[in-house]
Amino acid sequence: MIASADMVTGLMIDRVEVFAVALPTLRSFGVAGGAIAVAGRPSIRILVKVSADGVSGWGEATPAPAWTYETAESIVTTIDRYLAPAVLGKPCWDLDGVTTAFDRAINRGFSIGAPLAKCAVDVALHDLLGQALGVPVGVLWGRRRRSTISLAWIVSGQGPAAVAECVAEGRERGHRAFKVKIGARTEREDIAVVNAVRAAAGDAALWVDANQAYHVDGALRMAAALSELDVLAFEQPLPANDIVGLRRLRDASPVPVALDESLRHPSDLATFVRLGAVDVAIAKVQRTGGLTLSRRLCSLAEDSGVRLMGSGLTDSDIGLAASLHLFAAYGIDTAVDLNGRQFVDSVYATRTTVTVRDGYAEVPTRPGLGVEVDESVVRKLAVDVLERRDAR
CATH class of the missing domain: 3.20.20.120 (Enolase-like C-terminal domain)
Incomplete structure (x- = not known):
């Protein structure tokens, strides 16, 4: 659905869904802090779907404890329990207002708080706006x-x-x-x-x-x-x-x-x-x-x-x-x-x-980010990263 500008101003965020998905790893990759990807093990990515009146967009976060403090578990709970409630009902176009709501929900310490989790929702909103207007993000x-x-x-x-x-x-x-x-x-x-x-x-x-x-x-x-x-x-x-x-x-x-x-x-x-x-x-x-x-x-x-x-x-x-x-x-x-x-x-x-x-x-030229997501595949690949693991 391509909306008019007037319609977009009335689009309110009504749903935020979070999926931890296990993607195939092609080869191992590490940084000074440790492994980022290990061949033979799936790579976990957190995908977020933000919806507003039937229009949706997708965002992504990469759990990387070897690089920063955010884990798959923390990203999922931060979005689900703090960021999503903070933005539900807000206009999807008000990216500045969303950023302010993020900072009130998860405040800054020495530096920005939970940037990976916030990124996934912010990117999904950009994708949603582009999808609604039928233009790529760069045109926005x-x-x-x-x-x-x-x-x-x-x-x-x-x-x-x-x-x-x-x-x-x-x-x-x-x-x-x-x-x-x-x-x-x-x-x-x-x-x-x-x-x-x-x-x-x-x-x-x-x-x-x-x-x-x-x-x-x-x-x-x-x-x-x-x-x-x-x-x-x-x-x-x-x-x-x-x-x-x-x-x-x-x-x-x-x-x-x-x-x-x-x-x-x-x-x-x-x-x-x-x-x-x-x-x-x-x-x-x-x-x-x-x-x-x-x-x-x-x-x-x-x-x-x-x-x-x-x-x-x-x-x-x-x-x-x-x-x-x-x-x-x-x-x-x-x-x-x-x-x-x-x-x-x-x-x-x-x-x-x-x-x-x-x-x-x-650089993609299709609407939004320019990536078509098969939600059925996302749901098939989804894993429960919050499932309690037996102590070893």
Whole structure:
């Protein structure tokens, strides 16, 4: 159903449904904090369906305890018991009002509270609005600077001897940029891995992500070594809240310092900008609580002269599409880390509504996010993550 603008203003949120689904894992993937995906085990994603007078939209959250504090169980209960009751009966178009209701239901501490859970509902509302009006999300915003987004291929968990095979697979698939996860090994081993990637990737773009694994002195040593390898960014070398350390690192690092986990809310970026502690801001939809706050963060970065790069959270196709719309709106043209297709199979999509070929993803042009969800498959894949497990 395509509604008129007048009809959309009258659409009120009347239902929020939450599904924890078990998606097939294509290969293992880990960060410095631990495993994100394990081959042979299903990957759990939380899908949210928001409905208003017969129109619906879908959102996604990725439980990643190795990366942040939100688990599958906490995301489900946060949405079901706190966020959904806070927004029922509110106009679906009032995204700013929904954000305020979120913050009243789950308040901020040092930084934003429960961003992954909030993201799933926020993205679903964007999808719903696009579906109601029959336009893609970028049209809702009035901005799309790119029609395709270049994707980086991820190197994670391989030792130096196994890197060449991984890089070769990425090159065969058309990828022209590579992102290397480090921090799980010693500094010497990390540098050996990055060296091996550079040797195998030739002059391809290369960036490195430590996921908060280092302290300042180690990060400075690592930055000096990375500068010899033409690395375009050193992402989140230090703990997210080590503002003093990040400023010291940024002042001394020969490689641009990119922030990811440090930027949960646009106000976090404002702090780092004022202190001169950031070169690059990573746009990440789930980390920043959805598209509403992510747009604010991206606009602040642009206005502050901070370079934007893009990343995801091993999203399935719903999250992938949301990120593509955001990155296209802000013209993020450095190869981005949207690695879901590399590690997870989005079997709930009725067809390939996000096209990825030759290392590029096409920004969807269908209404809303542009992903068609087969709800019968979602319900078939749903699991009860709150079921009590026997103590072991």
